[in-house]
Amino acid sequence: MFEDIDPLYIFYAALIGAVLAIAEAVYLLTFTAADHRRSVNRRLAEFDKGGGRREAVVKLRRERGLGALETRIEIGTWLKSLTVQSGLTMGLWKLGILAAGFAAVVFTGTLWRYGILAAAGAGAAAGVLSPLLVLLRMRKKRRAKFTEQFAEALDIIVRSLRAGHPVPAAIKMAAREMADPAGTEFGMVEDEITFGLDIETAMRNMLERVGQEDLPLFVTSVAIQASSGGNLTEILDNLTEVVRMRVKMRRKIRALSAEGRISALILSAVPIFLFFIINWLSPNFYGGNWSHPVIFWGLTGAAFWMVVGNIVMHKMINFRF
Numbered sequence: 001m002f003e004d005i006d007p008l009y010i011f012y013a014a015l016i017g018a019v020l021a022i023a024e025a026v027y028l029l030t031f032t033a034a035d036h037r038r039s040v041n042r043r044l045a046e047f048d049k050g051g052g053r054r055e056a057v058v059k060l061r062r063e064r065g066l067g068a069l070e071t072r073i074e075i076g077t078w079l080k081s082l083t084v085q086s087g088l089t090m091g092l093w094k095l096g097i098l099a100a101g102f103a104a105v106v107f108t109g110t111l112w113r114y115g116i117l118a119a120a121g122a123g124a125a126a127g128v129l130s131p132l133l134v135l136l137r138m139r140k141k142r143r144a145k146f147t148e149q150f151a152e153a154l155d156i157i158v159r160s161l162r163a164g165h166p167v168p169a170a171i172k173m174a175a176r177e178m179a180d181p182a183g184t185e186f187g188m189v190e191d192e193i194t195f196g197l198d199i200e201t202a203m204r205n206m207l208e209r210v211g212q213e214d215l216p217l218f219v220t221s222v223a224i225q226a227s228s229g230g231n232l233t234e235i236l237d238n239l240t241e242v243v244r245m246r247v248k249m250r251r252k253i254r255a256l257s258a259e260g261r262i263s264a265l266i267l268s269a270v271p272i273f274l275f276f277i278i279n280w281l282s283p284n285f286y287g288g289n290w291s292h293p294v295i296f297w298g299l300t301g302a303a304f305w306m307v308v309g310n311i312v313m314h315k316m317i318n319f320r321f
Helices: 007-038 042-048 053-063 078-086 092-114 116-162 167-177 182-194 199-210 215-228 232-256 258-281 293-317
Strands: none
Touching: 053 182, 078 116, 078 199, 092 116, 116 167, 116 182, 116 199, 116 215, 116 232, 167 182, 167 215, 182 199, 199 215, 215 232, 232 258, 258 293
C-alpha cells in the first residue's frame, strides 16, 4: 500500500513540516520577549509614556470598546460583553478584517475541489465562527489569569487596609503591584473613583469588564462595607481563603476529569482523522460511493450523534460548584 504513494506527496509533507518548524522557531525567538513585556501592567506603561493621566485612561478604555469616561458601563449585547471581557485591544473592525481574510482563504481552498456552493458555505462558516472562537478563547484565558492573580490582589488590599489606608488607596496599591489583567482592571477602578465615580459603581463596572465568578463576592463585600460599615479587613481575609480553596478545588476537578476530556478528544478526532487518511491513501475507497443518496443522510446522522456524544461527555466532566 505504501509503495503506491507518490514521492511528491512525501516531499510536500516534509516541506510543510519544515515550514512549521521554522515558524515555531521564529515565534520562540521573537514573540516570547514581546509576550513577557505585555505581561506587565500596561496601564502603568501608558502612564510612563507621558501625555497625562486622562489621555492614558481614555486610550485604555477605548481600546476595550468602552466609552471615554462614562459614569456607567452598559454592555447591551452578548457580543460586546464578550469583546470587553476578552480584553481585545485591536478593535472589532480589525478582527472582522482578519476573519474576512481567513474566510477568503477557506473559500479559495475549498472552491477548486468542492464547487462554489460548498466553498461559500465553508467560507461563511469560517468568517463567522473564527472570530467568535478567538474571542471565547481569549476570554477564557483572561479569566483564568485573573483567577490566579485574584487571591494575591486581595492579600495586597488586606495588608494595605491593616496599615490604615482607605479602600481607594488599597485598590491603588493592588493596581500598582499586580501585573495584567488584574493590575489594569484594579487601576481602571482607581481611575473611575478618581474621576468621580462611587466605589460600588466602579467595582460593579469591573465585574462587568471581567466576568470572573469569584469577583461578585469581593464586589458585594466592598459595597456592603461602603453602605453600612463593618470590618472589611476580616471579611476580605476570609474571602481570600475562600478564593484560594475554590482555585484548588477547580484544579483538582480538572485533574480528575482529565481522562474524560482526553477520551472525548480521541473519540471525536479519530473518525475524522481516519477518514482523511483513508481518502488520501486510497481515493477510490470512498470516491465510488459519494453519489449514493444514503451518504448525505448517513454523514449528517454521524455528525449529529458525534455532537450529541460530545455534549453528553462535556456535561459529565464539567463540574460546577
